[in-house]
Amino acid sequence: MGDEKKLKKREDIPVKYKWHLEEIYADDELWEKDFDKLKELLGQVSQFRGKLAESARTLLECLRFQDELGKLSDKVFVYAQMRKDENNANTKYQGMKDRAQGLMVRVGEALAFIQPEILAIEPDRLQDFLRRDPGLGLYQYYLEEITRMRAHTLSAREEEIIAMSGEMAEGPRSIFSMLNNADIKFPEITDEDGDRVPITHGSYIKFMESEERRVRQEAFKGLYDSYGKQRNTLAALLNASVKKDVFYARVRQYGSALEASLDDDNVPVRVYENLIKTVRDHFNIFYRYVALRKKILGVPDLHMYDIYAPLVKEVKTNIPYEDAVKMVEQGLVSLGESYVGDLHRGLTSGWVDVQENEGKTPGAYSWGAYGTHPYVLLNYHNNLDHVFTLAHEMGHSLHSYYSWQTQPYVYSYYKIFVAEVASTVNETLLTRYLMQTAPDEKQKLYLINHYLEEFRGTVFRQTMFAEFEKIIHEKVESGEPLTTDALCEIYYKLNQDYYGPEMVIDEDISLEWARIPHFYNAFYVYKYATGFSAASALSQAILQDGQPAVDRYREFLKGGGSDYPINLLKKAGVDMAEPAPVVQALKVFEEMLTEMEKML
Structure with a gap:
C-alpha cells in the first residue's frame, strides 16, 4: 500500500x-x-x-x-x-x-x-x-x-x-464519542487499485462513492459489522441519552421531550410535525429518484450501498483544497464584495483545519468562542462533496463572525433553529453558480445529481432521522423498553417507508442509528431540513432581487440571538411557521429531477 x-x-x-x-x-x-x-x-x-x-x-x-x-x-x-x-x-x-x-x-x-x-x-x-x-x-x-x-x-x-x-x-454522549472516535476499529478492504486500505470515518463515504460496486459493498459490510459487535453497548448508550432527555422534560413540566427541546427556540411542535407530514406526503417524488438511480446504475436490485454511487461515471472530480477555495469564493460572489472578502480571509488565515490525521474527530464542524474568530474542522478529500462541505461550514462561520461582531455577548449566539440556514444558502448559491458555468452537459448533469443528493441527505434523510428521534422518545415516555432489537426494527421500517419499493433495504442498515452522533443532541437534525427549505427561499430571492435581498440576508446574519429565530427569518423574507417553504423546496427537487430525467 x-x-x-x-x-x-x-x-x-x-x-x-x-x-x-x-x-x-x-x-x-x-x-x-x-x-x-x-x-x-x-x-x-x-x-x-x-x-x-x-x-x-x-x-x-x-x-x-x-x-x-x-x-x-x-x-x-x-x-x-x-x-x-x-x-x-x-x-x-x-x-x-x-x-x-x-x-x-x-x-x-x-x-x-x-x-x-x-x-x-x-x-x-x-x-x-x-x-x-x-x-x-x-x-x-x-x-x-x-x-x-x-x-x-x-x-x-x-x-x-x-x-x-x-x-x-453528558455521560452517554461522551462515552459514545470515545467509543466512536477512539476505540471502535474498522477492517481493511481492497480498493479499486487492489490495495488493502483501512476503513475510517473520513474514508467511508469515499468508498461508498466508488464506481466499483464491490468496494461499496465491502465498505458497507465492514463498517456495520464493526458497529454490530458493539450493538448492545451502543443501544444502552442511546437509551440512556433518551431517558436523560425525558427526565429533564418532565422535571421542567413539559408535555414531552420534543416540546422541551423546541421551546428553547420558541418553535411550536407543529413545525416539527408538519415537516414530517409534508415530506411523507411527497414520498412519490423521492421514489422517482430512487427508481432513476436504479435505472442509471443498471443494477437488477438497488441496495443501500448503492445510494452514494456516482450516476455520471464519465465525470471525474479531483479537486485539491486550493482549487476548492477558489470555487467557493467564485460561487458566492452574489453575496457581495464584503462577504467574499471576509470569506477569503477566513479561508487563508488559519480558520480551517483541512486534512484528516490519526485520531482526528471525523466529519466537519464550525465552532469558536466570542471574542475570537470562528474555526472550521474538516477531513478534506479531493471531491466535489467536500467542496460543498467547505462552503457549508464557512456559512456557519461567517454567520457566527457577523453575529459576534454585531451583537453583545448575551445575544451573540444564534439559535439552533437558524443554524443551518447560512450554511445551506452557501451550498445552494455554489450549486447554481457551478451549473451556470458547467462546460458541458455531462458536468451539468453531475451537478444536478449532486444537488439531488444533497437534498436527499439534508431533507429526506434528516427528516427520517427526526422521525426516528420522535418515535424513540415517545416509546420511552410511554414506558416501553428501548432495546437493541426495538431500535433496529424502528429504523429498518423507516428506511422501508422513506426509500420505497425500488430499494432493497439491507439488514445491515438497521444498525445505522448506532453511528449517528446527532442522536445524542436530541431533536437537532430536523433543523437541517427546515434550514435547507429556508435557504432555498433566501437563495432564490438573492439571485432574483439582488442587493435588497442581500441586505436583508446580511441583517439576518448579524442578528445572532437578538430575536426569536422565526422572527429573524421573517424579517429576511421567509415564514417557517407555515409548511410553504418545505413545499417550495420539494418543488425545486422535483424540477431538478424532471430535468435530469429529460437529460437521460
Missing part, C-alpha cells in the same frame, strides 16, 4: 492545512491561567445570590458578571475541546477537555440562581428597574425570554441541582 493512502500523524500535516488555535491561546500555559482565573471568578458569584431584587444596579452588575463568566468559560472550553479534536488519543488534551467540561458545569451550578431570582421579582418592580437604569435596556429581550420560560423554571435550589447533574448527563 502506498504511503499516500495511510493516515498521517498530526505532526506530519503541513502547517498551512492546520487551524491556528494559537490565536485563542498562544500556548497551554495561558489556557491554564484563564482556567485558574475562571475558578477565582466563581468564588465571587455568591456576592449576588439572594440580592437581585434589591436594586436595578445590583441586577445589572450580576448580568454583566454572568456575561464575563460566560465569555471566559466558552473560550476555555472551546480551546480544550478543539485541541482534543485534533487527536482524540492525545491524553493531555483529553484531560484538559475533561477539566474544562467539569468547570463549565460548576459555572452552570454557580449561576443557576439567577433566573429563579429574576422570576421572583414582581413584574412591576422589574419594569421599574428597566426604567431606572438605562444599562438594563441591553438585557430587556433576555429578561423577556426568562419571563416566557416562567412555567418551566424551578426554584433556585432545584435549578442548582439540575445544573449539578450536567456533567453526569
